Amino acid sequence: MALDLHIAHPLRAFALDLELSVGEEALALVGPSGAGKSSVLRVIAGLLRPELGRVALHGETWLDTRAGVDVSPERRRVGLVFQEYALFPHLTVRGNVGFGGRGRVDELLERFRISGLAEARPAELSGGERQRVALARALARDPAVLLLDEPLSALDAFTRAQVRTELRELLRSLALPTVLVTHDFEDAAALSDLVGVLVDGHVLQTAPPSELVASPADAFVASFTGANLLRGIASEGPAGLTAVALDSGFTAYTVEESRGPVSVVVYPWEVSVARDAPDDSAVNHVRAPIASLVQLGNRVRVRIGPITAEVTAQSVERLGLREGDVVVASFKATGARLLPAS
Template sequence: MDLNIQNVIKSYGAVKALDNVSLNIPHGSLVCFLGPSGCGKTTLLRAVAGLEEIDSGRIMLGDNDLSHTPARSRNFGVVFQSYSLFPHMTAARNIAYGLECRSWTKAQIAARVREMLDLVHLANQAEKLPAQMSGGQQQRIAIARALAPNPSLLLLDEPLSALDAKVREELRNEIRALQKRVGITTIMVTHDQEEALAMADVIVVMKDGHIEQTGTPQTLYQQPLTSFVADFIGRMNILPLDKTAGNSLHFADKVLKLDAAEISGSAPVSKVGIRPEAVSLLPATQTMPDDNHFPATIRSQIYLGHISRLEVVPDKRPDVKISVEMHGTANRAGYLPQTGDAVTLHLPADALRVLS
């Protein structure tokens, strides 16, 4: 069954934590609520879980209106970043606890606990207490406990944020594989864009209590609709256009060419964006056609092994710093400039995106 969130509003005093939020989550998908602190993503998750009472709107699971159903009656599995395991219970007993509360038989509980431990690859940890397990193992037990009662929805509230970088990367792959294997509809809250890009079928970018943009990771990265989404998902150069008369778009004293599809709307264009890896640098002495080529200077360079990040300033717009990302030891044109070099900056028309 799909989860349908309809016109949900939640306020704390004068602050609207959720401002008329509507969203449909298809059955079996993994959806990430992504955004900075205070954007409303955790409040929305808690509203879905029944841990926050909404002021208005509806939360529908299929044809069932859950808007005012208590959390204990929603049959949702919830996993928090703090694990919340019972410290005096073994891994097996932690998984069994929720089943005991639902009056499963001892035989049913034993079989389900074995199944869940096998699912998270921790059968050999069954008799260990939480303090005897690593953070990653504890979080897998917490997920197994949430899945044990066959919930209709799995809710993950920043489940990886308490782990170190390497364990976090390993566990995010495990959670994604586990979600696909079980086929359960899953909502995950995160502020980590890389985590969302790596795990989600759909990303919901939130800002100030409303949804800024919804789409697949590829759509949000390649076709952001606003400056906020462009800057929050990956890295993006935002180019403020020069104020000039007429319909032409000007940047650094030149007409800026864009794909026709990008400027087909009726709204005036004030900003365009381009990803750092889409920018090309060429020697200043190399003769190039005029379209979107600008004289510029390398201000700084950071070598990170597999990539180099450069900061480039157009000569005619010294107030604008453009990030360039080059893989390996040179960019796709085979040229590796150095700090202080004069270069030709190329902004390919097919990589420029109009931002509202």
């Protein structure tokens, strides 16, 4: 079973124009807020009728504006989990889950560990519990397609990590065509098999998350995956390397060939941090004071001059890093990719 869609629809500032095909896998659409991500889900669910478009599941046409086909939302087999979950406040958990189909309510309550909350109202639930109720409610209808709108954004950081793992396992076990939208690349990479980067209504690149990181199609995709983007002018350097005179005053060396204005892409986990310039194979060194230290789980993002490095919490402790300390950030010439300047 595959979900095929083609949408052309004007939004306020730009037009949505995309074509997607989703097999029994999870596709994440990532992009900044207001890129039209939620509109895509609303079109698939039938809550938004695009100016031009086609939505078909395994040959069963749900929408075809040219042929005048527009199946109403209640007759599309879609499970949509809304951003703030949209639970019915006047119904109990059991009433919410049973709204779409009564047959499997007890099984789903059991499966999502909400049996004990069956008679509670949504207002009494925590964020994580609400999310489980919303998922159970969407699945009670036995959908053929699962749509998730920012499934993790309404959760606090702690619950989020836990729910992310559970959700990934759930999506794997369901093996339904799934489209989820998120503005967070890490969530997308964790939850999905394929990631599409949606900007201003267009999909810039669709690829497995690891491939997006390895070879981003353009500077926006690169920055979205969390990379450092350093602008500069490329010219011929020593030993066959390309030297890039960065706008920030430093010079970066890379094995990639280019001349003229470029963006240097460096992933934070390819940057190492030391007290003094290390004697190793890295040719790029940036000596600058630490501007900030931000802890993300057991990793720490260290901002050094124009560059962000990601190191383990243990390394930070071992080196005794503090804001204001002058350190050296280094990365290899093979760790610096070039993209045309945007």
